[in-house]
Amino acid sequence: MIRVLVVDDDFMVAKVHSGYVSRVEGFEVVGVAHTGADAVVAVDELRPDLVLLDIYLPDIDGLSVLRQLRGRPAADPDVIVITAARDLDTVRGAVHGGALHYLIKPFTYEALRERLESFRAVHRALAEIPGDAPTAQQDVDRLFGTRARGIxxxxxxxxxxxxxxxxxxxxxxxxxxxxxxxxxxxxxxxxxxxxxxxxxxxxxxxxxxxxxxxxxxxxxxxxxxxx
Structure with missing residues (x-):
């Protein structure tokens, strides 16, 4: 199972998004956080594979959380940004921070499901590559193609x-x-x-x-x- 942490300041929105995740085969929600500080602590404690990260949080913004997560080599989950922010600076910050996808609220279950399935494809492809063997170019192309191409x-x-x-x-x-x-x-x-x-x-x-x-x-x- 792919372990997911949902981060959103709105309790009802977090509940809805958690429900979306639980409906997708192969994913489970292991925790929910409503502040940036709680998100960082939850990542350290729960070690999720993926974080659904809101940008507008009551203490620190999601981009700051993203930068903090990237500085933790022991717990470095992948991130999908979920936010109402549409400005270019925020989008650019998410890209530079290494976010896999950027979903603008409100979004449908289908939109999130497609991103999760895209992540699952990468997750499985990585697991299938032998860790003690040189990576073939076709493996690299497939991984980066899955991450970078549109849905x-x-x-x-x-x-x-x-x-x-x-x-x-x-x-x-x-x-x-x-x-x-x-x-x-x-x-x-x-x-x-x-x-x-x-x-x-x-x-x-x-x-x-x-x-x-x-x-x-x-x-x-x-x-x-x-x-």
């Missing part, structure tokens, strides 16, 4: 269809299987060309991988599996 599908691709394609690939990958663009297209009744666009988007964003299956003649078939 929403590119222009011309709908979020609703992307979700359907994702569910289809997940289902086929649950038992170690994979599927082709043609098989995906048949399953959800869209064109093969469209299915491949969505599948390649997931590969580029680090959520899926593609394997080549070589047959007797012709070009190899591209097979997709959810990571």
């Amino acid at each position: 929403a599908p590119p222009k011309g691709l709908s979020a609703e269809t992307a979700r359907t394609v994702e569910e289809t690939v997940r289902e086929h990958s649950s038992d170690g299987g994979d599927l082709s663009a043609a098989e995906c297209a048949d399953a959800i009744e869209i064109s093969r060309v469209s299915a491949r666009k969505y599948l390649e988007h997931f590969v580029e964003s680090g959520k899926a991988e593609v394997r080549l299956r070589y047959g007797g003649t012709g070009r190899p078939e591209r097979r997709y599996r959810w990571l």
Whole structure:
């Protein structure tokens, strides 16, 4: 389980966000803090993997908390900023501080779920890389691609269809299987060309991988599996 600390000065908002986190498979809320000072103490005591960090806190601002967390090598969790702040300086400060994502309040469960699943993909990918072996370039590219690329599908691709394609690939990958663009297209009744666009988007964003299956003649078939 990925351990999450929720930091928000509003008790009801913190409760809502905690509920969101608990609904996502593989995540658990291990603590809630309502001030910056309490957040720093909670990180030291609970050692969460991820912090959902508000910027507007009653004692010190979230960016100051973020800087303090980065100075603690023994407890250095990843951070997703959740805030109503829209000014460029705050966004820039979050980026420079190493925040994984920046969610502007109010946001939906789906918006947070996508960020959490993106984090989970990185978390799992890191765990799969042998600690005593040199890291391959493809591993590095996949990790940084997952962290840096946007969540929403590119222009011309709908979020609703992307979700359907994702569910289809997940289902086929649950038992170690994979599927082709043609098989995906048949399953959800869209064109093969469209299915491949969505599948390649997931590969580029680090959520899926593609394997080549070589047959007797012709070009190899591209097979997709959810990571």
